Amino acid sequence: MQNSSIQVKDLQKSYKKLNVLKGVHFTVEHGSIFALLGSNGAGKTTLVKILTTLLKQDGGTAIVNGFDVASKPDHVRQSISLTGQFAAVDEILTGQENLIMIARLRHLKNPRQVADDLLTRFGLTDAANRRVSTYSGGMRRKLDLAMSLVGKPQIIFLDEPTTGLDPEGRIEVWKVVKELADGGRTVFLTTQQLEEAEQLADHIAILHEGKIIASGTLMELKKLFPPAEVEYVEKQPTLEEIFLAIIGKKEAL
Amino acid sequence: METIQKHFFSDMSVMLGRSMRHIFRSMDTIITVTIMPIAFMLLFVYVFGGAIQTGTDNYVNYLLPGILLIAIASGISYTAYRLFIDVQRGIFERFRSMPIAPSTMLWGHVLTSLVSNAISLVVIILVALIMGFRSSAGILSWLTVVGILALFTLALTWVAVIPGLTAKSIDGATAFSYPIIFLPFISSAFVPTRSMPLVVRVFAENQPVTAIVETIRALLSGQPVSHTIWVALAWCVGTLVVAYLFAMMAYKKHV
Numbered sequence: 123m124q125n126s127s128i129q130v131k132d133l134q135k136s137y138k139k140l141n142v143l144k145g146v147h148f149t150v151e152h153g154s155i156f157a158l159l160g161s162n163g164a165g166k167t168t169l170v171k172i173l174t175t176l177l178k179q180d181g182g183t184a185i186v187n188g189f190d191v192a193s194k195p196d197h198v199r200q201s202i203s204l205t206g207q208f209a210a211v212d213e214i215l216t217g218q219e220n221l222i223m224i225a226r227l228r229h230l231k232n233p234r235q236v237a238d239d240l241l242t243r244f245g246l247t248d249a250a251n252r253r254v255s256t257y258s259g260g261m262r263r264k265l266d267l268a269m270s271l272v273g274k275p276q277i278i279f280l281d282e283p284t285t286g287l288d289p290e291g292r293i294e295v296w297k298v299v300k301e302l303a304d305g306g307r308t309v310f311l312t313t314q315q316l317e318e319a320e321q322l323a324d325h326i327a328i329l330h331e332g333k334i335i336a337s338g339t340l341m342e343l344k345k346l347f348p349p350a351e352v353e354y355v356e357k358q359p360t361l362e363e364i365f366l367a368i369i370g371k372k373e374a375l
Numbered sequence: 376m377e378t379i380q381k382h383f384f385s386d387m388s389v390m391l392g393r394s395m396r397h398i399f400r401s402m403d404t405i406i407t408v409t410i411m412p413i414a415f416m417l418l419f420v421y422v423f424g425g426a427i428q429t430g431t432d433n434y435v436n437y438l439l440p441g442i443l444l445i446a447i448a449s450g451i452s453y454t455a456y457r458l459f460i461d462v463q464r465g466i467f468e469r470f471r472s473m474p475i476a477p478s479t480m481l482w483g484h485v486l487t488s489l490v491s492n493a494i495s496l497v498v499i500i501l502v503a504l505i506m507g508f509r510s511s512a513g514i515l516s517w518l519t520v521v522g523i524l525a526l527f528t529l530a531l532t533w534v535a536v537i538p539g540l541t542a543k544s545i546d547g548a549t550a551f552s553y554p555i556i557f558l559p560f561i562s563s564a565f566v567p568t569r570s571m572p573l574v575v576r577v578f579a580e581n582q583p584v585t586a587i588v589e590t591i592r593a594l595l596s597g598q599p600v601s602h603t604i605w606v607a608l609a610w611c612v613g614t615l616v617v618a619y620l621f622a623m624m625a626y627k628k629h630v
Contacts, residue, residue, distance in 0.1 A: 174472045175471075175472060176468055176471055176472060196474055199472060199473055199474040200474045202472065203472070203473075204468065204469060204472040206465045206468055206469070207465075208464065208465045209465070210464060210465035210466045210468060210469040211464075211466065212393065212466055213464070214396065214397045214400050214401065215393065215396060219396070223389055223392075223393055224469075224473075226385070226389045227386060227389055227470070227473055227475050228473065228474075229382055229385070253400075269469070279472075
């Protein structure tokens with residue numbers, strides 16, 4: 123079909139007097155991972171809400187999977203899924219029931235099979251029949267992601283997907299995101315963590331005070347700065363590396 | 376749009392199934408809804424009842440319709456509570472970003488409220504039977520009573536949807552039900568209005584609970600229903616329409 127999954131032109135949104143988005147432009151290529159970087163309050167969530175039809179823009183256009191979000195929201199909803207900042211799971215239902223519910227709402231043929239496959243893929247099979255209220259934060263997030271993959275939506279929106287996860291959980295989420303893009307799906311994610319964007323994204327855009335102030339591949343963004351100077355430094359392991367090494371050792375024993 | 380219309384009923388059954396599970400997995404919600412009205416019933420029948428002159432020899436018969444309304448009024452606050460939790464936890468947003476008919480999210484909760492309130496009312500009526508409640512009503516009168524109670528529940532549930540969608544806190548979402556629970560006390564539900572001071576009496580005789588209580592009471596005791604049934608129905612339908620419109624406005628504002 124078309125090469126770009128998302129096209130945003132001159133998008134504007136304000137809440138009363140507060141101008142959140144002041145003319146945002148960008149394009150997301152089909153099958154790529156696009157990271158939107160920005161500090162708290164930069165307008166990342168507002169942008170995601172507009173693209174996922176939860177919020178109407180004041181001006182400009184946004185085309186998702188070939189459909190205008192404002193005039194064809196139902197078509198947009200057919201092709202997307204959203205994982206918000208907080209795990210949107212039903213705590214009273216079990217993990218399996220949550221997935222079956224979403225599969226039925228997406229009108230899939232074999233909801234139970236879809237649910238079981240995803241439970242296996244996310245390593246939640248043992249917890250499948252437990253109520254989600256007994257899950258840890260990381261397990262909830264995994265279930266949340268699994269629910270977003272039900273029905274194989276073409277474009278996956280992840281709003282700060284690793285917030286509140288421990289380093290291991292974060293790496294697992296990264297793995298899933300990479301697999302998704304390898305499978306041809308488009309991933310749009312927002313993050314405050316530079317490392318996350320660096321690890322995952324094919325294309326990075328920086329949203330600052332309501333505008334995209336820089337956009338490109340990691341290499342392109344690096345070129346914006348003076349050429350790297352060669353310095354010799356002693357590389358100390360980060361706490362994260364130490365943590366993961368120790369955890370890994372324990373598991374090996 | 377077409378596909379969304381086509382799936383309306385299957386989406387609805389998923390939503391209904393979900394919130395019914397919530398109810399059956401937290402039976403305490405039904406227990407708290409039934410216990411308070413039963414406590415009132417015991418209190419009024421065995422403590423105050425001897426001193427209340429209603430002109431009937433069976434005070435349980437006199438009292439039951441008002442007790443049922445109190446049960447409904449406290450039952451619907453759980454709809455507001457569940458809806459509030461859905462909005463807060465983000466599952467509401469997930470549903471809204473999916474290709475499903477938006478109104479099924481609200482209707483699922485509303486139908487669940489009808490079912491859970493029906494369960495509470497059956498429990499309360501069983502307790503009333505043990506306490507000496509007797510009815511000479513025929514099947515048609517009972518069906519009319521069920522219809523009025525269902526309509527009353529539906530109307531109040533849509534009222535509950537409004538704070539459920541708009542409240543800023545759990546307390547705000549559920550506090551709206553207190554004045555509704557209190558309404559039966561200033562009506563003919565417990566005592567005849569003729570003993571009340573003029574101002575209170577005028578209020579009591581013209582507020583919805585009195586009309587509904589007297590209609591149900593007449594139906595259950597096999598007496599002819601007067602024009603009050605129309606007043607009762609008008610209140611229920613009127614509340615339903617106004618609450619539904621405001622609930623939809625609150626919902627659209629969210630979109």
